[in-house]
Amino acid sequence: MGFLDTIFNAINDLTWGWALIPFLVVLGVFFTIASGFAQFRFFKRMFRVLRSDADADPSRISARAALFVSVGGRVGGGNIAGVAVAITAGGPGAVFWMWAIALIGMCSALIEATLAQLYKRTEPGGDYRGGPARSIIHGLGENYRWLAIIYSVCLIASFAIGFNAFQGNTVAGAALDSLSIPRIYTGVVLSLATGVIVFGGIHRIAKAADVVVPVMAIGYLGMALLIIVMNLTSLPGVIIDIVANAFGFREAVAGGVGAAIAQGLRRGLFSNEAGLGSAPNVAATAYVRHPVSQGITQSFSVFIDTILICSCTAFIILLGDVYVPGADGVDGVILTQQSMVSHVGAWAQYYLTAAIFLFSFSSIMYNYYLGENALSFMTDSMTARNILRVAIMAIVFLGAVAPGATFVFSFSDPMMGILAVVNLLALMMLFPVALRIINDYRAQLNSGIKRPVFDPAKFPDLDTDPTAWPDAPKA
Known part of the structure; x- marks a missing residue:
């Protein structure tokens, strides 16, 4: 086990340690400028x-359903615990840099989702499948299959296995601390609920997300809005604090502006996943008229995750009196929980536990689908798919009942690091194609077309699936 830890730590240092975050930032800035913002x-x-689409086909995954599934995945424990960690380690200024990376990441999300839609394939049952692995094969060619397989293996290892163990652990820990519910009971309930959803496939996941995500997002935004209104006179001072700390005018923690930038960028990227190659797997399932339509939707998903949800957590913490800049004390979800209690009373800890459950459960559904989609790229075996489903239930249970079982998900970060490197390499090589599709969308808007339609016949050099675009003009 020590040997494996050494390997995983080395991979983590080579990716997240010094190379990957600057790469994500620089590439996001390049995409933003080159795409005309x-x-x-x-x-x-x-x-x-x-808006509800009256013409939507109920047998297909709508753009809104794909949005809710992706928001459910992006919005998780990182929005509650991760933001608190960023503020503790980087000061209030970390929030500013979290906002900045989200605005840049919105373009990366648009590009990767557009490519996933462009190269999606129609399944025998009429559903769509796509994502970076299929974009690599159909966009770069069969010579790059090895790269797509590395991507798929890392996606299963990081999201389907590691992060699902983490989500189970987060829910069980919160339930134990606030409600004194033993971990094993939480693990059983969460595992069974996971099984009910994942054995229903993407349609059941989408239907569950259509209910869970609006409830959790609106509920959490409502609580944050209540706290902001209660502390309205303090809000300008908090915003000034965020900006002043971001640029080093006030030193909140050791490391000053450097710590603020590092923590803000890191936590922002971990939270919204822009450019990491996860959300495009869900984006490809949607029935849309043009690839860029879903690209815009996934860009909106990043906005919801970071600009709205993460900001809620930041204001809950910074408007309270529990957080003391530079002091060693409460951290993570405990800081968010105690800050909320200080604003509205002890009942808030139970409210936050319910929010954590919804956030984590939506992430589990999302993480499962990422694993299933990666598996489907490597094999069509239904037996393999069912084994994955049972394994996910077991992983969620294991993460819940074993508080110290860090070995289950200690490899998640380095695997996601490799995943992100592979995805970014593919995005760099396929960006000229994505730009052609964006320009096509923009040209149709400029010509007065309110809802642009993608026509594969206009791009005969691209390996697209004409059956995935039923709205295209008939020859």
Whole structure:
């Protein structure tokens, strides 16, 4: 085990340690400039996905359903515990840099989701499958299959296994601390609930997300709004504090502006997953008229995760009196919990436990689908798929009942590091293709077309699946 830990730590140092975060930032800035600031140009269109579409086919995954599944995945423990860790280690200034990386990451999310849609394939049952592995094969060619397989293996190892163990651990810990519920009971309930959803496939996951995600997001936003209103006179001072600490005008913690930047960027990227190659797997399932439509939707998902949900946690902490800059004390979810209690009373700890359950459960559904999609790229075996489902239930249970079982998910970060490197390499090579598709979408808007339609015939050099675009003009 010690030998494996050494290997995983070395991989983690080579990726997240010094190379990957600057790479993600630089590439995000490049995508933003080269695409003509697409995430800002299309910002107003992002909100259209929240409307119900009267023409939507109930047998297909809608753009809104794909949005809710991806939001459910991006929004997890990191939005509650991760933000608290960033503020503790980097000071209030970390929040500013979290916002900055989200605005840049919105473009990375748009690009990777657009490519996933472009190269998606129609399944025999009429559903769509896609994602970075299939984008690599159909966009770069069969010579890169080895790269797609590395991506798929890392996706299963990091999200389906490691992060699901972490989510189970988070829920069980919160239930034990606030409700004194033994970990084994939480593990059984969470594992069975997971089984009910994952054995129903992507359609059941989408239906569950359509209920769970709005409830958890609106509920958490509502609590944060209540706390902000209660402390409205203190809000300007908190915002000034965030900006002043971000640029080193006030030193909140050791490390000053460097700590603020490092923690803000790191926690922001971990939370919204922009450019990491996870959310495109879900984005590809949606039935849309143009690939960029789902790209815009996934860009909106990053906005919801970081600009809205993470900001809620930040304001809950910074408007309270539990957090003391530079002091060693409470950290992580405990800091968020105690800050909420200081604002509205002891009942808030139970509210937060319920929120953590919903956040984590939505992440488990999302993480399972990422694993299933990666597995489907390597094999069509239903037996293999069912084994994965049972394994996910077992992993969730194990993570819940074994508080010290860090060996189960200690490899998640290095595996996600490799995953991100592979995805970013593919994005760099396929960006010219994505830019052509964005320009096609923009040209249709400029010509007065309110809802652009993708026509595969206009791009005969691309390996697309014409059956995935039923709205295309008929020849």
